[in-house]
Amino acid sequence: EVQLVESGGGLVRPGESLRLSCAASGFSFSRCEMTWVRQAPGKGLEWVSAIGGGGDWKNYADSVKGRFTISRDNSKNTLYLQMNSLRAEDTAQYYCAARGLYYQYYMDVWGKGITVTVSS
Amino acid sequence: EIVLTQSPATLSLSPGERATLSCRASQSISTYLAWYQQKPGQAPRLLIYDASNRATGIPARFSGSGSGTDFTLTISSLEPEDFALYYCQQRLQWPLTFGGGTRVEIK
Helix, strand or coil, X not given: CCEEEEECCEEECCCCCEEEEEEEECCCHHHCEEEXXXXXXXXXXXXXXXXXXXXXXXXXXXCCCXXXXXXXXXXXXXXXXXXXXXXXXXXXXXXXXXXXCCCCCCEEEECCCEEEEXXX | CCCEEEECXXXXXXXXXXXXXXXXXXXXXXXCEEEEEECCCXXXXXXXXXXXXXXXXXXXXXXXXXXXCEEEEEECCCCHXXXXXXXXXXXXXXXXXXXXXXXXXXX
């Protein structure tokens, strides 16, 4: 069964750091682009970051550029999002999604999400 | 950045009625558009890709159309499980962007 499971969320203070993980199973992880998408409480979806299958390219939304770093360990079938200098506006549900597993360039498999709360 | 504008924000309909959701892009995106459905407390689910292709397992009552800057998601006859949020998303260029969403609610 194809599955993505996020972990590492929680409550942190502004300025602190957090690392999210996304464990993949049931598919050839290294062949798949991976993305992070977030959703602030009561708001719409916002794409955060993406990484190529081999980790050879990365893209970021302007809102997180310079603060967040996406990475992956294909030997562990795991995607990461290192989040530094967190702000209140980073509070959101964070989803990892596979891009192009079935449909090229589209986010076609999603994890259930993990909550990140940034508050003093 | 490509801005996607969805309308209406909320659609109030009864089961069995037809739903028509609109997504307009700030520049031409050919047919590089997806539609997602999201229910409360759940992750989004891909419904339509490349503007008009249904993803596996998506019922035939869902259909997508359009190209360039104007796109439509149609639900031909609403089932109780279709009342949810719907988002469009473009994949033409970075940053990937989503529309603000349309809520389909029970009238």
